[in-house]
Amino acid sequence: MTTPVLYQLPPVFSLFSLSPFCAKVQLGLRLKQIPYEVKNTLFADKVNPRGKLPYLVWGDRKLEDSTAILEAIDAEGSGPKLIPSDPKLAAEADLLEDWADESLYWQGVYAKFAEEAQWKKLLPEFRAQFPAMLRPVGPLVARRQTLAKLAAQGLTRRAPALVRREFSRHLDSLEVRLDGRQWLVGDAISIADVAVTAMLWQLLPQYAPWHAAEVAARRRLTALIASVRTAANA
Numbered sequence: 001m002t003t004p005v006l007y008q009l010p011p012v013f014s015l016f017s018l019s020p021f022c023a024k025v026q027l028g029l030r031l032k033q034i035p036y037e038v039k040n041t042l043f044a045d046k047v048n049p050r051g052k053l054p055y056l057v058w059g060d061r062k063l064e065d066s067t068a069i070l071e072a073i074d075a076e077g078s079g080p081k082l083i084p085s086d087p088k089l090a091a092e093a094d095l096l097e098d099w100a101d102e103s104l105y106w107q108g109v110y111a112k113f114a115e116e117a118q119w120k121k122l123l124p125e126f127r128a129q130f131p132a133m134l135r136p137v138g139p140l141v142a143r144r145q146t147l148a149k150l151a152a153q154g155l156t157r158r159a160p161a162l163v164r165r166e167f168s169r170h171l172d173s174l175e176v177r178l179d180g181r182q183w184l185v186g187d188a189i190s191i192a193d194v195a196v197t198a199m200l201w202q203l204l205p206q207y208a209p210w211h212a213a214e215v216a217a218r219r220r221l222t223a224l225i226a227s228v229r230t231a232a233n234a
């Protein structure tokens with residue numbers, strides 16, 4: 001089997017990548033025990049004509065979108081099946097994964113870029129990923145672009161207290177769902193656990209202390225993230 005090459009946003013702090021979608025793909029590759037190479041770039045459009053990362057080059061296959069990449073990974077390699085074979089469980093996993101990617105993800109973006117105090121903690125580490133020439137303005141331009149996306153998505157057009165309340169409520173819902181079970185869907189790890197872990201893992205205490213404390217306060221959720229990371233050796 002050819003070694004896949006993952007193009008991703010660079011790591012920050014102890015994270016695999018600044019992008020939780022790229023971390024999600026790394027978790028998937030590790031769970032399926034597929035050795036891979038990583039190439040870091042801040043310039044997604046230089047790699048993927050549609051300007052998005054992660055992007056996986058695997059032999060003559062060029063794969064984009066973390067969900068499609070995980071589907072391809074799931075068909076190869078060993079390790080647990082990430083998309084359950086049972087259609088009802090597969091449907092549940094699909095809905096939860098998509099919610100993590102399309103809703104929970106934005107809470108993480110908000111935590112990094114919209115919360116002023118947290119952004120200030122992230123900035124030095126983020127800045128260090130840029131080529132020296134771009135360091136003074138690069139991160140600020142990236143932040144401006146990201147804030148425009150957050151406004152279009154809607155989170156920054158809500159009162160900050162409401163955004164935080166929604167985040168806490170979602171964590172409570174995950175915690176309730178995990179009552180009496182180890183995994184979010186059925187009785188085995190699935191793509192839903194991988195996506196939720198990738199989205200929450202990025203909320204490190206070093207730059208998102210409020211969010212990290214909210215996650216840490218949920219015992220079952222914390223155990224889920226630890227179980228996924230242990231299974232992936234991450």
Ligand SMILES: N[C@@H](CCC(=O)N[C@@H](CS)C(=O)NCC(=O)O)C(=O)O
Nearest residue numbers: 019021044051052053054065066067
């Ligand atoms: N649905 C995509 C989302 C990927 C995505 O939005 N990646 C971000 C990084 S976290 C990106 O490439 N942003 C660059 C841009 O939108 O210009 C996936 O699951 O891979």
